[in-house]
Amino acid sequence: MVILTLTTDFGLSDGYVGAVRGAIVAHASGDIRLLDNTHQIPPQDVLAGACAVLQIARTFPDDTVHLCIVDPGVGSTRAGLVVRAWEQWFVAPDSGILHFILDLPDARVWRLHEPEATATEATTFAGRDWFARAAARLATGSPVDAIADAYTIDECARLNIPQPVFHEHRWVGQVLHTDRYGNIISTLPPPPAEARDTARVFVGEYLFGPIRAAYSEVGHNKPVATIGSLDTVEAALNGAAAARRFGVRRGQTFEILFPEPVAPPQWPPWQRLTGKSRPA
Known part of the structure; x- marks a missing residue:
């Protein structure tokens, strides 16, 4: 059974986490094990999210899928990413939350296909309507080429972390x-x-x-x-x-x-x- 982890800034006082988990289960084509890393990233604090993702990734088995959502640009033209590194998958908005993962020597990156718009989906909840679905498909057998196109690391958003x-x-x-x-x-x-x-x-x-x-x-x-x-x-x-x-x-x-x-x-x-x- 494939593990899918969640790292978000959604908090626990609203229904956002439950909605994302529901979207994952609804769009998974097989068994999946959901594990929460944290939902207590300070709102829109991309750097804190990036640190949390780096902190957990190396402890999980190969082919784990990490869904990482801190997305200040939700609803904009920013890309969605799939990254392969450490023999694991990462699905996230191109907000900088995968900054450290993109630095890893074996990192490869794809750009998620844009979701099909429907009248019942909000443009402010891409975590549920786009990233959760992509992560579920990836975790339950869809090849990455079915949900994303090749991309380059140079095209990805990066955080401003000066070299010492x-x-x-x-x-x-x-x-x-x-x-x-x-x-x-x-x-x-x-x-x-x-x-x-x-x-x-x-x-x-x-x-x-x-x-x-x-x-x-x-x-x-x-x-x-x-x-x-x-x-x-x-x-x-x-x-x-x-x-x-x-x-x-x-x-x-x-x-x-x-x-x-x-x-x-x-x-x-x-x-x-x-x-x-x-x-x-």
């Missing part, structure tokens, strides 16, 4: 995201293991110390830097919310200082990720 600056003694990136725990996720890849003990991690003017293996290596409520699940350097407080404590927002400077020279790393760091978290 890498000097021998200083890496300068920015805050990519803050999670619900208040952890501060950066755009900087992990430095070599031998450089972590002597590194100094700063978010703005705040020092979070060297890079450690676990939060528990510092006392309660103390600052700590770690390698997070997106394979980037993070800053946190052990048992508290660093982003809220220090008023940290996306785009702020996040830097690592080194006493000894360190070679520039691979960029972007999510290209280093593989399917290693998935079963063989």
Whole structure:
């Protein structure tokens, strides 16, 4: 049975999620297992949605279909996408929500066929009337060429995530995201293991110390830097919310200082990720 996951900004107080799930079941030609990743992405926060998609994808088995909907351009001429990467499928509006997936070395992309308009469908609910149907067909046996045409990554919408600056003694990136725990996720890849003990991690003017293996290596409520699940350097407080404590927002400077020279790393760091978290 094929797994189909849902990642949206629809929330849980209205019927939007149920309507999408109903459309999937109605248009599936075989058995399908629906799993909710999250529907609590802040409204129209494409970057948060992109982080959530990257966070889960490598844990699922081959041929999982991920339906990803954060769609500020709903009703416009923006494209719909199908992407194949990590031996999995991703169906989404071309909003930037697949930014990180499109960076993966094996990513291939198609443009979804436009849906046929009917008098009973709203132009404001493409998640139900277009993307859910396409994902259901893909998950239950339709070949991708039956629902989409070849497209190029260069034609896809991308998020504005500046490449960090890498000097021998200083890496300068920015805050990519803050999670619900208040952890501060950066755009900087992990430095070599031998450089972590002597590194100094700063978010703005705040020092979070060297890079450690676990939060528990510092006392309660103390600052700590770690390698997070997106394979980037993070800053946190052990048992508290660093982003809220220090008023940290996306785009702020996040830097690592080194006493000894360190070679520039691979960029972007999510290209280093593989399917290693998935079963063989």
